[in-house]
Amino acid sequence: GAVVSQHPSRVICKSGTSVKIECRSLDFQATTMFWYRQFPKQSLMLMATSNEGSKATYEQGVEKDKFLINHASLTLSTLTVTSAHPEDSSFYICRMGWSGGAHEQFFGPGTRLTVL
Amino acid sequence: DAKTTQPTSMDCAEGRAANLPCNHSTISGNEYVYWYRQIHSQGPQYIIHGLKNNETNEMASLIITEDRKSSTLILPHATLRDTAVYYCIVVLYNQGGKLIFGQGTELSVKP
Numbered sequence: 001g002a003v004v005s006q007h008p009s010r011v012i013c014k015s016g017t018s019v020k021i022e023c024r025s026l027d028f029q030a031t032t033m034f035w036y037r038q039f040p041k042q043s044l045m046l047m048a049t050s051n052e053g054s055k056a057t058y059e060q061g062v063e064k065d066k067f068l069i070n071h072a073s074l075t076l077s078t079l080t081v082t083s084a085h086p087e088d089s090s091f092y093i094c095r096m097g098w099s100g101g102a103h104e105q106f107f108g109p110g111t112r113l114t115v116l
Numbered sequence: 117d118a119k120t121t122q123p124t125s126m127d128c129a130e131g132r133a134a135n136l137p138c139n140h141s142t143i144s145g146n147e148y149v150y151w152y153r154q155i156h157s158q159g160p161q162y163i164i165h166g167l168k169n170n171e172t173n174e175m176a177s178l179i180i181t182e183d184r185k186s187s188t189l190i191l192p193h194a195t196l197r198d199t200a201v202y203y204c205i206v207v208l209y210n211q212g213g214k215l216i217f218g219q220g221t222e223l224s225v226k227p
Contacts, residue, residue: 044217107159
């Protein structure tokens, strides 16, 4: 399958700071991008989706001004957690693809964010 | 809301087949059944998908009942590295990106 990378793999930051997480497709151009988060012992929760040329669409309950998503190019998406707080500590996972089929979209390895 | 029901956890002996069930009684005619797994602290990994027919690939087999209200993922010879949370998801093909994950089944493969 295609390769998606995330950077950093883990980050620790102080409360009130902003953190940027990058998601890159290494061997394909992605027209669709998704961001998920996962709290300990819980399942993945979809935060937002974005299609090429469009702004991100956020799921209910996800603050778009707090979680800034930039579909910078067909190979790069970034998620910025602004003014992070301890309750934002989570595992953030991106997913990128080029078609509608779920098997044609690929997850990144995830980023562990810890806010002190 | 998740549209599938899976057991919370299962154990399997190493080398034996692992059979993971999933109920999706409200599945619509054009929804696919997808299976993913997530090893601890990693991104989910695609395993297999199907619509009506049984499917097999290098990782697993997918058995879908004739009425499509349930399915079973089969790992023919489970290894310790198959220990993971397995998710069964139903989704329209053209909405494949917007996967909604349920709680999944935590499979523990024991030596």
